[in-house]
Amino acid sequence: MDLRRLRYFVAVAEERSVGKAAERLRMAQPPLSVQIRKLEAELGTPLFRRGTRGMDLTEAGLALMSRASEALALAAEGVEAARAVAAGRRGRLSVGYMFVLASAVLPQLVPELRRSLPGVDLDFVELSASTREPLLLDRAVGVALCMPAIHHPEIQVAQIGTQTLMLAAPARSPLARMTAVPVDKLQGRPLIALPRPEEEPTSSAVAALLRRHQVVMPIISRVETVHSALGLVLAGEGLSILPACAKLGAPPGIVFRPFLDAADTIEIAACWRRDSSSQLIRTFLKSAEKVVARI
Amino acid sequence: MDLRRLRYFVAVAEERSVGKAAERLRMAQPPLSVQIRKLEAELGTPLFRRGTRGMDLTEAGLALMSRASEALALAAEGVEAARAVAAGRRGRLSVGYMFVLASAVLPQLVPELRRSLPGVDLDFVELSASTREPLLLDRAVGVALCMPAIHHPEIQVAQIGTQTLMLAAPARSPLARMTAVPVDKLQGRPLIALPRPEEEPTSSAVAALLRRHQVVMPIISRVETVHSALGLVLAGEGLSILPACAKLGAPPGIVFRPFLDAADTIEIAACWRRDSSSQLIRTFLKSAEKVVARI
DNA sequence: CCAACCCATACGTTTTCGGTATGTCTCATG
DNA sequence: CATGAGACATACCGAAAACGTATGGGTTGG
Known part of the structure; x- marks a missing residue:
């Protein structure tokens, strides 16, 4: 079974005429006539009654027609779907x-x-x-x-894009009064940290920043989410060092400050x-x- | 779009391998490989990821696959349906x-x-x-x-087959006592007739039989069905002349008798x-x- | 009786398809 | 590290299928 033949068959059945169908398919009438007869030979049964005024489906042709037109539609839909997926439309x-x-x-x-x-x-x-x-x-x-x-x-x-590491501090903290904070002001202060560097690379950037300035901040707690970190900062448990984008969605009462002497970016x-x-x-x-x- | 290509595509997708699919399709591997690439070129997108251990559908291929296998099934069903209709199985x-x-x-x-x-x-x-x-x-x-x-x-x-015309008479009628009735015994007796010859050719056979024997039977009523005719005969309204098969389904109390001197058949x-x-x-x-x- | 219409047939040309031989790449193995 | 197996891709050739043009045959309507 060849889809070309099915397509030809459907066209002839719809136009009820080989000539019209050939025109629609942009081909000459004789080859179309031949293809239809080949299809009939393949199925071993006539699909059309040839009248003097065109072609008319037999019962067998009718049975084929309903499935064939669906099959064609499905095939076309499949092609379209593949193209749509490839083009990112679906x-x-x-x-x-x-x-x-x-x-x-x-x-x-x-x-x-x-x-x-x-x-x-x-x-x-x-x-x-x-x-x-x-x-x-x-x-x-x-x-x-x-x-x-x-x-x-x-x-x-x-x-x-890139994100600068910033200090997240409670608004009432003395650090919040500075527009930019020197890194060594953080010496010894408790740090609310994100997960270990193996899980969260931001943490290794923070560690590198502190190490470069030879500042030690004891990690008072490690939390899983930025929200938790901000919550603990707001509670006064300590400070946190986060990418600037964490500012979005931060509750009031927390300020983000750049560092005076560091602009580490991730x-x-x-x-x-x-x-x-x-x-x-x-x-x-x-x-x-x-x-x-x-x- | 060619159904052959779709069939090849489905085979490769199912076997996840050009070689295996070629075997299943009983063809060599290279032409199958070519057909798949032509299909991809036609759609403008790869349908498979070629790994070292076989072929794997891409997203676009997956989108095509679901429709294509349905379309193939429908086409095959259509062919089978047409054959079944032709063979009288459906x-x-x-x-x-x-x-x-x-x-x-x-x-x-x-x-x-x-x-x-x-x-x-x-x-x-x-x-x-x-x-x-x-x-x-x-x-x-x-x-x-x-x-x-x-x-x-x-x-x-x-x-x-053929049917002999027979006389339908009430069992209590004197005619019922004969095993075969001479046609001229019917002279002048009332006839329960079926519809006019234009509608019911049996009536013209009956008319021909009577005319041949120069017997006249006044038509006392014309009825639409054999059942009505038999009902009126049973009621004693008259006699009827019917094909032998009317005997089946006749109520008791009615007898069918052949004619002694006529064996008209229809x-x-x-x-x-x-x-x-x-x-x-x-x-x-x-x-x-x-x-x-x-x- | 002839023109118009429609499908069928014949034949030569072109396209496409399938097979064989071979290439390339990757992975596994000694 | 070399090698061989396995898988898909490419090249080329012969065969098959499809297409177009030309033409035939049958029916309808003027």
Whole structure:
């Protein structure tokens, strides 16, 4: 069975005429006539009654017609669906993100993506430093917002923005009165830390900053989320050092201050498998850059 | 879009390997590989990821796959349906019958047809002499049981059996005591007649019989059905002359007697358009002959 | 009786398809 | 590190299928 024959058959059945159908198919009438007869020979039964004024479906032809036109429609739909997926007009995209970005980026990124990728099923997955790489390689996530980027031969990276590390302090703290805080003012003060560097690379950037200035801050507690860290800071338990984007979604009563003598930055990057469908990723990148630029 | 390509695609997707699929399709591996690449070129997007250990559907491929396999199944089903209809294993057959045959033939014919044509939608249509020809020509009925046959260049006829005309009389009538009745004994007796010859050819056979023997029977009433005629005979209104098959389904109290000096017969024939699907008709004929032989 | 219309057939040309031989890449193994 | 196996890709050639043009045959309507 050849789809060409089915298409010809459906055209003739619809036009009730070989000549008309040939015109519609932009071919000459004789070859179409031949194809129809070949189809009939293949099925071992006439599909049309030849009248003097055109062709008319037999019962067998009717039985074939209903299925054939559906099959053609399905095939066309399949082709269209594949093209749509390839073009990023339809499909699935699983977006991973490092949790420090959740409160700052997601509220704006999610609606932006739904706008720029209509017809695409989006889902969002929280990542940690240890899970992000295998999830990307397994295609469990299509693209990941990382801070900082992943380096791996199979993974492609696009820098989307950078974040400065800032001090988060209670508004009533004496440090809050300075517009910029010297790092050594932090000496000995209790630190509310994010998870260990193996899970959360931000923590290693913070550690590097303090080590460079030979400042020691005792870690009074490690928390899982930026929200918890900010809550403890507000409670007066200590200070925290976070990427600037954590400011978004921070409750009143907490101020963020840059450092006077340090401007350590962490890059925000999108990471994806090199062989992933490129169009979806490209659209994602545009949206993500737009959102991150507004932070 | 060519169905061959879709079939190849589905095979490769299912086997997750060009080589395996080629084996299943009984062809060499290289041409299959070429066809897959042509399909990808046609769609403008890769459908597979080529790994070292086989092929793996991309998202676009997945989108195509679900529709393509359905489309193939539908096409195959369409082909099978057309073949089944052609072979008489499935389809529709509208069976027409002259009403005089209804009580005698239908009770046995209907179950016999349902047995011999399983999967065929049967329906039964009552015909009169004036409607049977146009209904056959319009294909509103596929085959008609006629008494007698129709003669028309487009209509084919097969004789199935013959019916002798018999006298139907009340059991208490003096005529009932004879094993065979001379026609001239009917002279002047009231006749319960079926519809006029234009509608019911049996009536013209009856008229011919009487005319040949120069017997006149006043028509005391014309009725539409054999049942009505028998009812009136039983009521003592008069006599009736009917095909022998009317005996079946006649109430007790009515006897059928042959004529001593006449054996007029009417043929029972099946009639159908020459161009109708032959297999259904052939099976119908076998069943009808079997049933009529038992009358 | 002829012109118009429609489908069927014949034949030469072109396109496409399938098979064989071979290349390339990756992985596993000694 | 070399090598061999396994998988897909490429190149080329012969065969088959499809297409177009020209033409035939049957029916309808003027």
